[in-house]
Amino acid sequence: MDYTLSDILKNTPISAPSQIWVGDSLILAEQVTLFLQEKLCSYNTCSVCISCSYIRQRNHQSILWIRPEKGYVLEDLHLVFSLLSFVRDTTDPFYFIFEKAETLTPACTNALLKSIEEPPTGYHFIFCTYHLSSLLTTLQSRCHVVRHKTQENDNTINRELFDLFTQKEMPSLSYFCKMVESSALSEHSLKLLCIDLLNFWTKQYLAAHHNNVPQDCAHAQQAIKALSALLENPIMPGSAPLLAKNLFLDFFLK
Ligand SMILES: [Zn+2]
Numbered sequence: 001m002d003y004t005l006s007d008i009l010k011n012t013p014i015s016a017p018s019q020i021w022v023g024d025s026l027i028l029a030e031q032v033t034l035f036l037q038e039k040l041c042s043y044n045t046c047s048v049c050i051s052c053s054y055i056r057q058r059n060h061q062s063i064l065w066i067r068p069e070k071g072y073v074l075e076d077l078h079l080v081f082s083l084l085s086f087v088r089d090t091t092d093p094f095y096f097i098f099e100k101a102e103t104l105t106p107a108c109t110n111a112l113l114k115s116i117e118e119p120p121t122g123y124h125f126i127f128c129t130y131h132l133s134s135l136l137t138t139l140q141s142r143c144h145v146v147r148h149k150t151q152e153n154d155n156t157i158n159r160e161l162f163d164l165f166t167q168k169e170m171p172s173l174s175y176f177c178k179m180v181e182s183s184a185l186s187e188h189s190l191k192l193l194c195i196d197l198l199n200f201w202t203k204q205y206l207a208a209h210h211n212n213v214p215q216d217c218a219h220a221q222q223a224i225k226a227l228s229a230l231l232e233n234p235i236m237p238g239s240a241p242l243l244a245k246n247l248f249l250d251f252f253l254k
Contacts, residue, residue, distance in 0.1 A: 016143070016144035017119045017123065017124045017125065018116040018117070018119060018124070018125040018127075018142055018143045018144065019124075019125065019126050019127070019143055019144045019145070019146055020101065020126075020127045020128075020129065020132065020135065020139070020140065020143040020144070020145045020146065021126055021127070021128050021129075021146045021148065022129055022130070022131075022132045022145065022146065022147045022148060022182075023128075023130070023147065023148030024130065024148075025099070025100075025128065025130060027148060028128045028148065029099065029128070031148060032097055032126060032128065033055060033056060035126075036055050036060070036063055036095060037051075037052050037055050037056075039093060039095075040055060040060065040062060040063075040093075041055075062092070062093060062094050062095065063094070063095045063096075063097065064079065064080065064083065064094075064095070064096050064097065065097045065099060066080070066096065066097065066098050066099065067099040067100060068100060068103055070103070071100075071103035071104070071105060072098070072100075072103055072104045072105060072108045073105070073108070074107060074108060074111060076108070077108060077111055077112065080096055080112075080115075081115075083096075083123075084115055084119070084120055084123060087120070087121075088120070088121060088122030088123065089121060089122055090121060090122055092122055093122050093123070093124060094122055094123050094124065095123075095124045095125075095126060096123070096124070096125045096126070097126050097128065098125070098126070098127045098128065099128050100128070100129070101127035101128055101129040101135055101139075102129045102130065102131050102134040102135060104127075104135070104136075104139070106136060109135075109136045109138065109139050110138075112125075112139075113138060113139070113142065116139065116142045116143065117142045125143070127139070127143065131160075132145065132147075132160075132179070132182070133160050133179070137175065140178070145182040147182060147183060147184055157179075157183040157184070157185060157189065158189055158192065158193050158196075160179060161179070161180075161185075161193055161244070162193060162196060162197065162200075164176060164179075164248075165193075165197050165223075165247070165248075165251060166197070166200055166201075168216075168219060170252035170253070171252075173248070176245075176248055177245065180241045180244050180245060181241060183241075185240045185241055185244060186240055187235040187236070187237060187239070187240050189240070190230075190235060190240040190243060190244060191231070191235060194227050194230055194231050194247075195231070197223070197227055198224065198227045198228070198231070201220050201223040201224050201227065202220075202224060204216065204220040204223075205217060205220035205221060205224060208220055222250070222251065223251055225250075226247055226250035226251055227247070229250070230243060230246075230247055
């Protein structure tokens with residue numbers, strides 16, 4: 001599912017305690033700040049009260065911003081765990097914001113998994129990242145993914161899909177489906193993606209043909225056939241995710 005900031009602020013399903021926000025880091029920082037003001041300001045996100053000022057200065061007592069120098073290390077999490085040991089209630093929420101979640105090491109991620117899956121009452125986690133795919137799938141599966149629709153974001157999704165469709169080996173189908181479902185893949189993006197892929201696979205075919213590698217020729221031909229079939233017909237509004245899944249099956253399962 002895709003949520004825009006206004007959906008999030010309207011408090012829709014996204015009250016999930018553990019979330020991954022995907023987008024450009026500067027934009028996310030601002031959106032997280034607004035989100036926190038919405039949650040913690042008593043005057044309707046006024047931006048001028050003491051609470052809003054503390055949030056904007058990153059000084060608020062109910063928020064821990066965790067931004068590593070290089071990447072997160074286990075020591076960065078000590079404060080998280082000690083804070084989690086305090087009992088809170090839902091009217092007194094606390095937010096942990098990981099600003100560069102893509103730099104969480106597997107050890108850090110694993111240490112956090114249990115707390116993320118079922119945070120103690122009142123605690124919330126927000127993981128910000130530009131690249132969803134750089135987070136461990138164990139983290140992704142325990143969080144609600146919120147994609148922020150920006151131009152950069154669109155490019156990120158297309159880059160990730162391009163990488164998947166240029167592999168010879170079949171990528172994980174469940175990972176692929178999750179990525180497509182959580183992305184804001186538009187008809188236009190899908191079309192551009194197919195054109196880029198068609199270019200790529202035509203070159204691969206010519207190279208394989210030139211080097212006389214029948215197996216590679218066959219895979220490239222299969223790819224070209226699937227892409228041409230998709231591009232031959234107009235892409236109906238809203239159908240891009242389904243078409244991307246069909247393309248995946250045509251690429252890797254036939
Ligand atoms: Zn305020």
